[in-house]
Amino acid sequence: MGTMTASSLSREASNYDEASMQQSLLFSDSLKDLKNLRTQLYSAAEYFELSYTNDDQKQIVVETLKDYAIKALVNTVDHLGSVTYKVNDLLDEKVDEVSGTEFRVSCIGQRLRTCQEYIDHEGISQQSLVIDTPKYHKRYILPVGETMHGAVRTKSKYQGCSLDDEDEWYQFRNAVRATITETPTSSARETPTSSVRETPMSAVNSVRRGRSPSPSGRPPPQRSATFSFTSTMPKKESEKRTVSPHRFPLLRSGSVSSRPTTPKTSRPTTPKTSRPTTPSSAPAKKRYPSEPRKSASMRLQAEKENNKDAEQYPSKSKRLLKALLSRRKSKKDDMLYTYLDEY
Amino acid sequence: MARAGGITNAVNVGIAVQADWENREFISHISLNVRRLFDFLTQFEATTKSKLSSLNQKLDTLERRLELLEIQVSTASANPSLFTTS
Known part of the structure; x- marks a missing residue:
C-alpha cells in the first residue's frame, strides 16, 4: 500500500511537473509569437507599400492589405489575451502560495507561542517550588465554619493571611488572659x-x-x-x-x-x-x-x-x-x- | 458626348469618394480596435503591477515574520532542559 501510494504520489508529482512545464512552454511560445508579430507586421507593411506602388492592380493589393490587417489584429488580440490570462493565472497562483505560506507561518507562530507559554509556566512552577510558603495554624487563617478543600485553596489562604492578623489574634488572646487574671485583683484594688x-x-x-x-x-x-x-x-x-x-x-x-x-x-x-x-x-x-x-x-x-x-x-x-x-x-x-x- | 463624359466622370468620382469613405471607415475601425487593445494592455499592466506590489508586500511581511520566528525558535531552543522534564 505504501509503495502504491508513493508511486501514485510520484506519478501525480510528475504529471503536475509535466503540466506546469507544458504551460510554461506554451506561455513562452506565446510570448515569442508576440515578439515576432511586431517584425511580421513591419515586414507586411513594407511589402504592401511596395506592391501598391509597383503593381497595377492596386485595388486587389488594398483588399489584401485589409484582410491581412484584420487577421493580424485578431491574432494580436488572441496572443495578448492568452498571455494576459496566463500572467494573471500565475499571479493568482503565487498569491495563493503566499497565503498558504502566511497560514503556515501563523501556525508556526502559534506553536511557538504555545511553547513560550509552556516555558513560562515551567519557569514559574520551578520558581514557586523554590519559595517557602509560611505555614500557620488553621484557626489563624480560616474563618469559623469554613472548611478547606484542596491544596490550592490552602495555598491561597496562606497567601491571604498576613502577620498582622496573627499579631491581632495574639494581642487579643493576651488581652483576654490579662483581663481574666486581673479581674479579682483589680476589683479588690478599685x-x-x-x-x-x-x-x-x-x-x-x-x-x-x-x-x-x-x-x-x-x-x-x-x-x-x-x-x-x-x-x-x-x-x-x-x-x-x-x-x-x-x-x-x-x-x-x-x-x-x-x-x-x-x-x-x-x-x-x-x-x-x-x-x-x-x-x-x-x-x-x-x-x-x-x-x-x-x-x-x-x-x-x-x-x-x-x-x-x-x-x-x-x-x-x-x-x-x-x-x-x-x-x-x-x-x-x-x-x-x-x-x-x-x- | 461631352454630357456623357461628364456623367461618367461624376460617377467615377462618386465611386472613388465612396471607396475612400469605406477605406476611412475601415481604418477607423482598425484604429478603434487597436486603441481598445492598448487600453486593455494599460489596464492589465496596472492590475498586474498592483497585484505584484501586494504580493511583494506580503512576501516582505512573511520574510520579517520568518526572521522573528527564527529568532524566537533560537531563543526557545537555547534551553533544551525545559523540554526534557516530564
Whole structure:
C-alpha cells in the first residue's frame, strides 16, 4: 500500500511537473509569437507599400492589405489575451502560495507561542517550588465554619493571611488572659470613691467597654462589671429597682453580655427601659457582629470569676447582701452607699 | 458626348469618394480596435503591477515574520532542559 501510494504520489508529482512545464512552454511560445508579430507586421507593411506602388492592380493589393490587417489584429488580440490570462493565472497562483505560506507561518507562530507559554509556566512552577510558603495554624487563617478543600485553596489562604492578623489574634488572646487574671485583683484594688462617684456616662462607657470583647478591647470587661451597675443607676431608678425582687440579677447584670442582648432585661418593675446603658448597647452590638458567640465564653468566664470572688470574699458578699436587704426594707440607699464607701 | 463624359466622370468620382469613405471607415475601425487593445494592455499592466506590489508586500511581511520566528525558535531552543522534564 505504501509503495502504491508513493508511486501514485510520484506519478501525480510528475504529471503536475509535466503540466506546469507544458504551460510554461506554451506561455513562452506565446510570448515569442508576440515578439515576432511586431517584425511580421513591419515586414507586411513594407511589402504592401511596395506592391501598391509597383503593381497595377492596386485595388486587389488594398483588399489584401485589409484582410491581412484584420487577421493580424485578431491574432494580436488572441496572443495578448492568452498571455494576459496566463500572467494573471500565475499571479493568482503565487498569491495563493503566499497565503498558504502566511497560514503556515501563523501556525508556526502559534506553536511557538504555545511553547513560550509552556516555558513560562515551567519557569514559574520551578520558581514557586523554590519559595517557602509560611505555614500557620488553621484557626489563624480560616474563618469559623469554613472548611478547606484542596491544596490550592490552602495555598491561597496562606497567601491571604498576613502577620498582622496573627499579631491581632495574639494581642487579643493576651488581652483576654490579662483581663481574666486581673479581674479579682483589680476589683479588690478599685477604690470605692472612684467607683461610687463615677458619673453615669463614664460608667456607661466602662460597661460598654467591658461588654465589647473586641480584639482591641484592652480595658478588662470584669473590672467595671461589679461597680458600674451601682454607679449607673440614678437614685430614682435604684429606688424603684429595690422594689423588684430580682436582686441577684441586678448583680449579674453587671456581667458582660446578659443585659443588652435579651429584651427581657427590661424588667417589668422598671418602666424606663431607656437606661443609659441600653442605647449604647445597640451600636456596640452592631459594631461587633460576632460578639454573642464570643461573649458567651466571656460571660461564662466572668461568672466563674465572680464565683471565685464570692468564694474568696464571702464576708464582703454577705455584707453586700445585707446592705441590699436593709436597703429594701428601708428603701434608702444610705446603707448601700456607706457599704460601698467602706468597700 | 461631352454630357456623357461628364456623367461618367461624376460617377467615377462618386465611386472613388465612396471607396475612400469605406477605406476611412475601415481604418477607423482598425484604429478603434487597436486603441481598445492598448487600453486593455494599460489596464492589465496596472492590475498586474498592483497585484505584484501586494504580493511583494506580503512576501516582505512573511520574510520579517520568518526572521522573528527564527529568532524566537533560537531563543526557545537555547534551553533544551525545559523540554526534557516530564
